Amino acid sequence: MIDDQLRGQLVREYLEEVDDVLADFDVTLGNLSAGSADTTAEGKRLFAAFSVLRAQGRVLEITFMDVALHRLCDYLEDLTQSTPKVLEDLQHYSTIVRGLVERSDRDEDVSAFARSLPVRTPPDLDNVVQVDVEIMLVEPNKTVSKLVSRELRACGYRVMTIRESVDSPSYAVQTKPDMIIASAELDQLSGIDLACAFGAMPVTKAIPFAILTSRDRDHAALADLPQSAALLKKGAKFGDDLADALAQFGIT
Template sequence: MASAQTMPSADDIDREIEAEFLDDARNALNKIQVELENVRSGATTGHQAVAKLRSVVRSLNAQAPSGVMPSARMVLRRMDEYLGPLENVTPAHVDDIQAFADRFEDALEGRMEGAEATARVVRELPIKRTFDIDFDVVVPRPVEVLLVLRDRAGAHLVERELAACGLRSTNVRIPFEAFEQAFRARPDLIVAGQEIGEITGVDLACAFTAMPHTRDIPFALLSSYEWGHPALKDLPPRAALLKKGPRFGDDLALALTRFGIL
C-alpha cells in the first residue's frame, strides 16, 4: 500500500487532469489546422474535411473535464455546435473555423482569462451558418442568447428565429450546465423551456433572479401554458412568456424589444 507521503494530493490530480487536457487540445488544434490547410490547397474536399473536423472537435468536447480551463471549454463548445450540422466546408466556413481555432488557442495559452474576456470573446465568435439566412443582409450582432431546451427540434426553431435577427445562441440540454454558462458568458438573454428535466424553467428563472450575478439578465420561458396557469405561479413577473405554436415569432419579437435587445 502506498504511503501517505507518496499519494498525490487533490491539487496534483487537478494539475495532471489539466495537463492531459492541454496536450489533447493542442493535438486536436494541430489536426484542425491540417484539415483546414488541406481544404485551402484542394488536397481534400469540404465534404471530406467536415466529418474529420467534427469528429476531432466533438471528441475533445466530450472528454473536456468540468472545472478545467473554462474559457477554452466555452469556445470549444461553440465550435462543436457550429460544426455539428455542417455538411460541407466552404471558404466562408474555413475562415469561421479558423477564427474558432485561433480563439481556442488563445484560451489554452492563457491569453483569454477572466469573466469579462470570456464574455467578450463568445460574442465575437462566428455565427452559425446552417440556417437559410443571408448574413450579408442580416448583420450578426454582438448579442449572446443562452437556450436551455431539451428538445433539439424546438431548440433549432428558436435558434433560427434568433439568427434571423442577427443574434448568436448556444443551447444546453442539461439545466445545471446553464449556471456555468450564465456566470461565464453573461448572456444578454436566457430562454428556457418549462419541462427541462429534474428542474423546471420556472425553477431556473427563480434561481437566476435570486442571484446577484445573474438577476439582471433578461429571462424568457418557452411554454404551452398561458399566464395564470398554476405551473407558472412562481414565474418572476419580469420574465417574458413565449408561447409555443404560431404565436412564437411574435412573442419572441415582443420580448426582444421589451428587453432592449432589438
Template structure:
C-alpha cells in the same frame, strides 16, 4: 515456504502521500497534451478538406467529434474558457451545415487558434475578458444576413428538444439575433455565470430541472440576476405561475408577438 519480504523502497514509496499540487500539475500537462493532439487533428482535417482529400461530410464528422471532445475535457479538467470556445465551435458546426466553403474553413481555423491560446493559458480570465474573447468568435447564420438587420445581441436558448431549438433559433436568427443553444439545464447555469448572455430563454418542460425552476435560480444569482429572462411554453396555464420580471413566450402562432413584446420590454431590439 516463507514469502519474500516486500521491497522496502517500494513500500516506502507507496506510503508516501500524494502532493495535491504535483497531481494538479500532472493533470494539466495531460490535459494540454490531449487538447493539443485534438487541435492538431482539427488543423489536419481542415487542410485535407481544403486539398479535397476529404469530403465535406467526412470533415464535418471529424470536426464535430473533436469539438465535442474538447468541450468535455475543458469542463472536466478545469479549463472553462476551453469549454466555452469549444461549445461555440459546436454551435457553429451544428444546424444545417453540410458543406465547408473557404469562409467556413477560415472560421473554424479561427476557433482552433483561439482554443490553442486558451489551452496554453495559465490563468483563468475574468468574466469581462471571457466575454470579450467569446464575442469575437465567428458566427454562422443559417441564411443570408444581408437581408436583415443584425443585432449585437446574444440569446441563450435552454431546451433539450432539437425540434424546438431548430424552430426557435431560426426565428431568432431571422430577427437578427445570435442564438446559443444549451441542451442541459444544469450546464446552462455554469455557462450563463461564466459568459452572461443578453437574454435567456428556457423551455418550461425539461428533465431534471424545469424551466421555471431554472429561471428562478438564475434570477437569484448575483452575476446574472439582471439578465432578461423568458419562459418558453405551450401551456397557457404556466403563465399565471411565472415570477415577476420573467416574460412568457408561447410557442406556435403566438411566438412572434410574445417574442416582440419581450424584446421591447427588455430594450434589446
C-alpha cells in the same frame, strides 16, 4: 477533490490531447478547402471529438477552453456547407484554441472573449446585419432549438445553445448573455426552476428571462413563473411573442 499536483498533470495531459485533435482539425480544414472531404461527415466527426474535449475541460475547470470549445461545438453541429466564411471562422477557432493550449488563461473578461468568437448563421441569412446581442437558449430538443435559433439569428442576434439545464447557471455567470430563453420542460431542472434561480441570484437577476412553452400563462404548471419573465408560446404565435418579449426588455 483533486490536489494541485495531480490536477496539473491532468491538465497537461488534457492539453496534449487537445493539441492532437487540433492537428487533425487543421488537416481536415485543408481538405475541406481543397474540396477533397465531405463537410457533413467531417463536421460530425469533429463535433464528436471536440464535444469529448469540452466535457473533459469542464471537469478540469479550464474556463476559457470550456467556453471556446462549447462555441466551436455549436458551430460544428449539423454543419453541411464549408463556404469560405465557414472555413475562415473554423480556422479562427483553431488559432484561438491553439493559443489556449499554449496558455489556458487570458487577461480578458470571459464574456468579452465569448462574444469575440464566430457564430454560424444559415447561408440564406448571410446578409443579416449582426448586432452585439447574445441570447442563451436552454433547450435539449435539437429540432426546437434549430427553429428558435433561426428566428433569433434572423434578427442578427448571437445564439448560445445549452442542452443540459444544470450547465446553464455557470455559463450565464461566465458569459453574461443579454437574454436567456429556456424551455419549460428540460431535464433535472425545469425552465421554471431556472427562472426562479436566475431571478434570485444577484449576478443574474438583471438578465431578461423568457420561458418557451405550449401552455398559457395561467396554467397551473406555470404558477411559480416570476411575473418578470416573458412567455413565448410554441407554434404560430412564436414570432409575435418573441417580438413582444424583445420590446418588453428593450432588446433591439
